[in-house]
Amino acid sequence: MxxxxxxxxxxxxxxxxxxxxxxxxxxxxxxxxxxxxxxxxxxxxxxxxxxxxxxxxxxxxxxxxxxxxxxxxxxxxxxxxxMGYVFQKSGLFDSMHVWQNVVFALRRFSDLGVDALREKATECLNRAGLKNVEDKYPSELSGGMQKRAGIARAIAMDPKxxxxxxxxxxxxxxxxxxxxxxxxxxxxxxxxxxxxxxxxxxxxxxxxxxxxxxxxxxxxxxxxxxxxxxxxxxxxxxxxxxxxxxxxxxxx
Ligand SMILES: Nc1ncnc2c1ncn2[C@@H]1O[C@H](COP(=O)(O)OP(=O)(O)O)[C@@H](O)[C@H]1O
Ligand SMILES: [Mg+2]
Missing domain, CATH: 3.40.50.300 (P-loop containing nucleotide triphosphate hydrolases)
Known part of the structure; x- marks a missing residue:
């Protein structure tokens, strides 16, 4: 191995x-x-x-x-x-919508347009067990949902x-x-x-x-x-x- x-x-x-x-x-x-x-x-x-x-x-x-x-x-x-890093405290940016948080790194490192980024955010959020939270702010999520959003962000780049x-x-x-x-x-x-x-x-x-x-x-x-x-x-x-x-x- x-x-x-x-x-x-x-x-x-x-x-x-x-x-x-x-x-x-x-x-x-x-x-x-x-x-x-x-x-x-x-x-x-x-x-x-x-x-x-x-x-x-x-x-x-x-x-x-x-x-x-x-x-x-x-x-x-x-x-x-x-590497996908899920921080101890969720580490989400309060001033950004959840979907923007999820694709924060992807936006920097890819040339995907806004629609594709948003789609990718939805896909990662769904994989992390979250639905219809794209346009919420992190403070509007429960603690467990914030953890999931942090995980969604960590998997956005398909980390190894x-x-x-x-x-x-x-x-x-x-x-x-x-x-x-x-x-x-x-x-x-x-x-x-x-x-x-x-x-x-x-x-x-x-x-x-x-x-x-x-x-x-x-x-x-x-x-x-x-x-x-x-x-x-x-x-x-x-x-x-x-x-x-x-x-x-x-x-x-
Ligand atoms: N940026 C830093 N500067 C100085 N000391 C730090 C820093 N980050 C952590 N430490 C110290 O390193 C030790 C281990 O911390 P940490 O790795 O956060 O512990 P934990 O096992 O709880 O995650 C602690 O004594 C902490 O005070
Ligand atoms: Mg610690």
Whole structure:
């Protein structure tokens, strides 16, 4: 299986603090890696580093064979077009209609006219389970619908790599399950690889081929879903069972 993503000894410091500590992980094409870990352990920073938004001090991040941090601006833009990023907070522009949000990047990178763009927006919104919301503003959507609109935007360029940052934050269990199904469906349709930051175990177990636990910027372990559910590794056990006492520090 060809590799979609590989990091080697990735080290990233922000404001003098080591945030990512020697992270080495690989994801095969078509696989789903779920990343879990306490608030503030470095999950979002890791995704942003893969997308080229942070530059590591040491180590490398390779996406589809290209070293993300060695690319010229244009090349990075090109690589980014193959990545769909669903931000933790939906990241939609309040002042734009939903359909304009969805095709925001596409408008920049294609020569499609307004009608074609709108059609594409409708198609992506429908794929994300939204109907008749094109002309609404994001603030007029419920939290769950905003998440779906964020997903619709992320798939507008048919990305080969999907990065989901806590796509079910703040959603109830039923909506969480619906988003899990949606991610599975989208992945299947696009044939893409996915890295999903998740806090919800049902979501993680449903989506993951493998699950990685980050503890204070260290990728403590990567296991198959089955292994993660059963392991007696003290870090994973503490996290899985939500115990205060154990090797994972309460405060990062
Ligand atoms: N732009 C930034 N500048 C400085 N520190 C940051 C920045 N973004 C995140 N951090 C710090 O990096 C650490 C990890 O944050 P983050 O990746 O957002 O955690 P989470 O696992 O909850 O997504 C935190 O200590 C956070 O304060
Ligand atoms: Mg985060």
């Amino acid at each position: 060809p590799l979609a993503v590989q990091t080697e000894n990735l080290n990233l410091t922000l404001d003098g603090k080591l945030i990512l500590n020697d992270i080495s992980v690989s994801v095969n094409e078509g696989e789903t890696l779920v990343l879990m870990g306490k608030n503030g352990c470095g999950k979002t920073v890791f995704l942003k580093t893969l997308a080229g938004l942070f530059k590591p001090q040491r180590g490398s991040a390779t996406v589809f064979g290209q070293n993300v941090h060695h690319l010229e601006h244009e090349e990075l833009e090109e690589l980014r077009r193959s 790599l999907l990065l989901f940052d806590d796509p079910t934050a703040g959603l109830d269990p039923v909506l969480t399950d619906a988003i899990a199904d949606l991610i599975i469906e989208i992945k299947k349709n696009l044939g893409s690889t996915a890295i999903v930051v998740a806090h919800d175990f049902n979501l993680a177990y449903k989506l993951a081929d493998k699950i990685g636990l980050i503890v204070s910027g260290v990728l403590h372990s990567v296991m198959t879903t089955e292994e993660f559910r059963r392991t007696t590794d003290p870090y994973v056990e503490q996290f899985r069972e939500g115990r205060l006492v154990g090797p994972i520090p309460v405060i990062e």
